[in-house]
Amino acid sequence: MSTTNSFPPQVFTSLKELLGMERLSQYFSMVARKQKVKSILGGRHQSKLRGRGLDFEEVRHYVKGDDIRNIDWKVTARTKETHTRVFSEEKEKPALIVVDQSKSMFFGSQNRTKSVVAAELAAVAAFRVLKQGDRVGGVVFADNGIDIIQPKRDRRNILRFLEKVVSRNHELIDSKPANIEDALKETTAKIRNIVTHDYLVVVISDFRRYDAAVIRFISQIAQHNDVVLVKIVDPLEKEIPEMKFVAGDSETQVTVDGKSSKIREKFKTGFESDYLDFQAQMSKHRIPLFSIDTLNSVEEQLKDIFKRNRK
Structure with missing residues (x-):
């Protein structure tokens, strides 16, 4: 097995890094209590x-x-x-944080990988919910397995959750993409066993491999629960550089002519179209969706998102 020790922290996360994210949980509230304007959900569960x-x-x-x-x-x-x-x-609002650590998340063109950013956001959300006095648990979704941490009002429970996130994150160096349809079916079935009603469900992923069945499942969960979706995006997924380059995975390589303005524009509009379509689907079910990129700090992006939300 390969070791992750020789890689910089932008590629793989650590328990120390995730515990340090607790300081960011002061900036916002995932659920609305008295300060509704600072809440993503705007008081839906009161x-x-x-x-x-x-x-x-x-x-x-x-x-x-x-x-x-x-x-x-x-x-x-x-x-x-x-x-x-x-x-x-104020009713109790147990939370389940679903964080994607599958192979498509093991990508980052400039600063950090999507998997690291997802792990950081999962930590921030977990600490925020605990500070609000609610139970919090998590689901770590990976290509080679799923980890379930049942919601509890216990700091040690968050520690167990973050340990699972770090473990799955480090496995990405050797993992192979699994049959995504089967893996997602298993994940959604496990979530359904935990989430009944009046839950807060936060799903952190790049949403690149989610099919219609999973989208339908998310909308069903939202009928009796509050759901928040966070899409992790890398700048290279939105806009390719103005140069010729080779892109590929473990099986295929292709040459991309980034000097072509036509190709760059088609690439950009394709991403924007997919995102807006996904956002429109979720809006029909009153599910908030926002994006976080791998280039800028999570701290500054969260501040900006909630600043816009207040306006």
Whole structure:
């Protein structure tokens, strides 16, 4: 077996690097509590109750069946119409973080591999959920196996999850692409056994080999759960350099004429078209999708994403 020790940290991750990602979890919230504008999900899992001693949500017109103890008499007197105060209860939101460590992720043209970036994001998400007081678990999807960490409200559980991520990440140096259809079917079946309803499911992948059946599965999960998709992208997948070069894998090599503006434009529009189509499919099911690239730091990209989200 090959060793990963001789490679720079941009190619393979380590447990030390992933534990260091905890500091980034302060920048955002994967679920909405009081600061909805900083949440990707915008408060979808909060339930409005007619209770007392809960977080105040809003004042609205009184409707038959509302608890009269919650009537806001000041607003009622001012508007001459009966208004009631509505409160929200924060439900537990267990999370499952699905991170792709299959062969297509073992690619990076400039700074880091997609697999390293995916591992970093999985760590950030796991620590964020734990800080919010919810249970968190994970699924590590690889060509030669699947690791399941059941959701728990325990820091040691995150440690086990990240150890599995690092192990699968280092296996990429020797792994061979598996039958992706069978592997994905097995993965989705295992996820279905864990996720029931009111879960947060975060899927981190390049989504290069996901077929219609997997997309359908994601949309089904989103019917009773909150789903967030993070697409990992390398700059070379979006835009080829203006030069002739040889590209290939372990079986095939091809010469690409990057000097041709026609080829470069077709390459770029093809990527953008695929991404927008995928995004449109997910929008139909109210599933947020955003991309993170391998060139810029995860920290700066997350800050930028949530800055735009606030606007």
